[in-house]
Amino acid sequence: MRLNKPLVLESIIVSLLLTVGIIFWQVIQGMILTYQYKPDIAASYASVEKLQSTVTFGMVVRADLTFMLMIGAGLFLFMCLYYRVRSRMKQRKARL
Numbered sequence: 001m002r003l004n005k006p007l008v009l010e011s012i013i014v015s016l017l018l019t020v021g022i023i024f025w026q027v028i029q030g031m032i033l034t035y036q037y038k039p040d041i042a043a044s045y046a047s048v049e050k051l052q053s054t055v056t057f058g059m060v061v062r063a064d065l066t067f068m069l070m071i072g073a074g075l076f077l078f079m080c081l082y083y084r085v086r087s088r089m090k091q092r093k094a095r096l
Helices: 005-036 041-053 064-095
Strands: none
């Protein structure tokens, strides 16, 4: 199977635009939640007292590299799927 270079470029651009759109939406959502947050000092005191008297056991696992690899793999899979769908649409259009 021969790769269609313009379609590969289109797939990469669409994948990157989707990723930027998701990140932009998360930033906007965080700004809205921050704007709407109203702290309640009276209710916060009870939770602070509980946190100071509770001991937790275990460890914190940071999976930054794993998370980034999963995102990269998802982006690559979306790009491949987009390329496949667009190439099929182009083939059907050529037959008609």
